[in-house]
Amino acid sequence: MSKRFASVSAAALVLALSACSQPDAPAGDATSEALDPQAVHFATLTLDTHVDIGAGYGTPALDPGEHTHAQVDLPKMVEGGLDAAFFIVYVRQGETTPEGYVAARAAAEEKYAGISRMLANDPDRIALATTSDEVEEIAASGRLVALIGMENAYPLGDSVADVPMWAERGVRYMSITHFGNNQFGGSSNPNTAAGEPEEDPGLSDLGRELVAALNDNGIIIDVSHVGKATMMEAIALSRAPVIASHSGARGVYDNARNLDDEQLRAIRDNGGVAQMVAFRRYIGEVPAEVMAGQRALAVELGLDTPEGREAATAETIAAFQAGMAALRAEHGDVDIAVLADHIDHAVAVAGIEHVGIASDFDGGGGVGGWEDASETPAVTAELLARGYTPEQIGMLWSGNVLRVLREVEAAAQAD
Numbered sequence: 001m002s003k004r005f006a007s008v009s010a011a012a013l014v015l016a017l018s019a020c021s022q023p024d025a026p027a028g029d030a031t032s033e034a035l036d037p038q039a040v041h042f043a044t045l046t047l048d049t050h051v052d053i054g055a056g057y058g059t060p061a062l063d064p065g066e067h068t069h070a071q072v073d074l075p076k077m078v079e080g081g082l083d084a085a086f087f088i089v090y091v092r093q094g095e096t097t098p099e100g101y102v103a104a105r106a107a108a109e110e111k112y113a114g115i116s117r118m119l120a121n122d123p124d125r126i127a128l129a130t131t132s133d134e135v136e137e138i139a140a141s142g143r144l145v146a147l148i149g150m151e152n153a154y155p156l157g158d159s160v161a162d163v164p165m166w167a168e169r170g171v172r173y174m175s176i177t178h179f180g181n182n183q184f185g186g187s188s189n190p191n192t193a194a195g196e197p198e199e200d201p202g203l204s205d206l207g208r209e210l211v212a213a214l215n216d217n218g219i220i221i222d223v224s225h226v227g228k229a230t231m232m233e234a235i236a237l238s239r240a241p242v243i244a245s246h247s248g249a250r251g252v253y254d255n256a257r258n259l260d261d262e263q264l265r266a267i268r269d270n271g272g273v274a275q276m277v278a279f280r281r282y283i284g285e286v287p288a289e290v291m292a293g294q295r296a297l298a299v300e301l302g303l304d305t306p307e308g309r310e311a312a313t314a315e316t317i318a319a320f321q322a323g324m325a326a327l328r329a330e331h332g333d334v335d336i337a338v339l340a341d342h343i344d345h346a347v348a349v350a351g352i353e354h355v356g357i358a359s360d361f362d363g364g365g366g367v368g369g370w371e372d373a374s375e376t377p378a379v380t381a382e383l384l385a386r387g388y389t390p391e392q393i394g395m396l397w398s399g400n401v402l403r404v405l406r407e408v409e410a411a412a413q414a415d
Contacts, residue, residue, distance in 0.1 A: 037381035040390050045139055046376060047084040047398035048072075049173075049275045049356060050149065050224075050246035052363030055310045058117025065122045069314040069321075071361035071372035074125055077144050080376035084135055084145035084398065086245065087115045089171065090363065091155050092306065093180035093191070101157035108155035112169060115148060130170050131409060132402040149222065149245060152178035153210060160206070160213040167217035172405060173245060174214055175222035176207065176230060184210050185234070186227030188256050200227030203234060211237045218412035220404060223247075223267075224275075225257065232266060240411035241271035241404045246358040246365075248276060248283040249345040252338075257282045261349050268350040271407065273400045275358040276342040278379075279365045283342050284334035293327040328368065335368030340382045343396065352392050356401050 051072045056062045064073040072085065089111040094100040119128055126144040129135040138145045148170045154177075156162050166174070176184050180191035184207035186200035203211070211234050214221050221242040223231040235242055244267060248258035259267070259274055267274050280286050298304040301316050312320075346355040357379060359365045361372065369378045383393050 037384050041377040041380035042081045044394050045398045046082050048359050049086045050358040050360050051085040052088050053114050057114030064118050069317040076373035079374040082373045082376045083139045086147045086149040088149050088151050090151040093178050096183045104155040128170050132406045147172055150174040153184050154182045160209050163213040163217050167219055173220035173222045176226045178225045185230035188225055188227050200229035202229040215240050218409050220408050235266050235270045240408040243272055244274045246277040246360045249342045252342050252345045253283050255282050264350040268354045273354050273356045273404050274346050275356040277358045277360050278339045278367045278370050279360045280334040284338040287331040289331040290327045297323045333368035336370050336378055336382050339367050357396055
């Protein structure tokens with residue numbers, strides 16, 4: 001089923017912003033309040049910049065073409081009007097040794113294979129986009145859109161020689177680090193237990209090569225999970241806009257994963273976009289009773305280790321989800337309004353042109369009211385209730401990040 005998408009023309013943007021009470025704040029006018037949230041949502045091209053995938057993705061063990069235990073599958077995307085998503089080649093940080101690099105490369109290959117299986121299984125329902133034009137063309141055809149991001153450059157090993165290969169495969173953003181410093185630079189969450197310093201060391205020489213290689217190959221530099229010094233240096237070196245694919249605003253909630261106002265302004269000045277993430281623990285204070293209950297439930301169900309989570313059955317995950325829902329119902333939750341607070345703050349600091357939305361679904365993401373892709377219209381409804389115009393909502397959902405992708409493409413071609 002095709003959708004009609006809200007376009008963001010220059011004239012519409014001028015009108016939207018002129019209606020605002022201040023240049024970079026939501027409009028808050030009667031017109032927005034009178035609009036039907038469902039109609040606005042399903043007329044908007046929606047793009048989630050961070051969706052993780054589970055073990056066995058694209059196989060009968062986890063077939064995203066069917067309703068699954070995952071937060072994102074194709075039926076949930078259709079139900080929730082989620083048109084496009086970056087599916088993630090994620091590898092957790094390991095040792096920066098030849099053996100560690102071999103293992104990381106193998107893990108990345110399996111993630112990529114999972115995304116490829118999904119695309120091969122359902123070509124009439126979802127297709128890969130590698131450019132902004134392709135995103136819009138595929139969506140206009142009535143199919144869902146898949147893009148590919150790589151979370152953690154660690155699998156590249158001790159050189160940047162593989163960057164062109166990943167670009168050819170369709171990777172359109174790559175984050176420098178994840179949890180723990182790596183061969184390219186410092187993480188927002190260094191592994192101090194392993195002896196890493198609390199102070200961000202900044203980009204390494206290889207990290208500076210990585211910035212240039214990503215620019216050269218049309219891959220957006222992702223600064224989520226990246227230490228502040230490393231991030232600021234990467235922005236200064238990059239000749240193209242960057243994104244933070246799934247971060248929060250530190251001015252709303254003080255978490256090491258979130259961006260402070262200086263970082264938000266740096267992303268603005270670079271022409272980039274900060275995608276505000278719907279991840280409870282990153283954006284709000286989760287009740288202590290819920291955290292304790294979650295730990296106990298994870299141990300009880302064997303989900304307290306990476307290996308246990310990878311091996312979890314659908315029934316185990318369903319039991320965990322039910323247990324967590326009960327804990328939140330009893331003790332309180334971080335909900336969709338908190339996510340909108342982060343969006344509001346980022347817009348006030350960086351401007352409407354430099355903010356977007358991400359879920360981090362199937363990687364720990366989700367907030368009350370937006371627990372999976374089927375509930376995506378609730379985000380649009382919350383933004384509309386806060387006075388954002390349909391044009392601004394279109395920018396937040398996809399317009400801003402598609403602009404960045406176009407500018408990164410242009411920078412690569414100009415090299």
